[in-house]
Amino acid sequence: SQKIEQNSExxxxxxxxxxxxxxxxxxYSPAYLQWYRQDPGRGPVFLLLIRENEKEKRKERLKVTFxxxxxxxxxxxxxxxxxxxxxxxxxxxxxxxxxxxxGAGTRLAVHP
Amino acid sequence: DVKVTQSSRYLVKRTGEKVFLECVQDxDHENMFWYRQDPGLGLRLIYFSYDVKMKEKGDIPEGYSVSREKxxxxxxxxxxxxxxxxxMYLCASxxxxxxxxxxxxxxxxxxx
Numbered sequence: 001s002q003k004i005e006q007n008s009e010x011x012x013x014x015x016x017x018x019x020x021x022x023x024x025x026x027x028y029s030p031a032y033l034q035w036y037r038q039d040p041g042r043g044p045v046f047l048l049l050i051r052e053n054e055k056e057k058r059k060e061r062l063k064v065t066f067x068x069x070x071x072x073x074x075x076x077x078x079x080x081x082x083x084x085x086x087x088x089x090x091x092x093x094x095x096x097x098x099x100x101x102x103g104a105g106t107r108l109a110v111h112p
Numbered sequence: 113d114v115k116v117t118q119s120s121r122y123l124v125k126r127t128g129e130k131v132f133l134e135c136v137q138d139x140d141h142e143n144m145f146w147y148r149q150d151p152g153l154g155l156r157l158i159y160f161s162y163d164v165k166m167k168e169k170g171d172i173p174e175g176y177s178v179s180r181e182k183x184x185x186x187x188x189x190x191x192x193x194x195x196x197x198x199x200m201y202l203c204a205s206x207x208x209x210x211x212x213x214x215x216x217x218x219x220x221x222x223x224x
Binding site for chain 2: 004008031032034036041042043044045046047049051089091093094096097098099100101102103104105
């Protein structure tokens, strides 16, 4: 079955540094991959989508890469700020109707 | 501002009760989804709908049913609530394939 792995341990970094979160997947070749941000007690918020034929996508201080050979996506937050502290989820298309499979998420904590 | 509204933020129900979770979107989206989120397990798809009166099972449909009589409303029904259905329930909608989801704020259901 399809499986998505995100680092379950929280990532703690200093303000101003670049945070890099990893999403690995197995047993599937998704046509696209999405990243979401989730704050405690709230629903996830869509951030970025990257397609299988795209290597990299940027949005402001966010950058996502997609390596279909390694079956891996990296999510970078540059010049991180305490307001970037949240849980970040990756999600893969599950074939049709925009169904997504979500990873369990990685919590990012940015310290002043 | 586009919205997905879930009728309740918190619910406490007794074992055996029939529970209705309501979700309304104001974006004319075709696709609607119900997920549950549990610590360490991420979001798991319960049911989804790609059109009015059309529904498909997700990965964990047992003990649940859904109803979509109007495009904007997608209801999740717990036929006979059990304690293992205590969870955060998230509704989402999307316009079409490859679009990001818009999530509601979630309903935290406790079954006692």
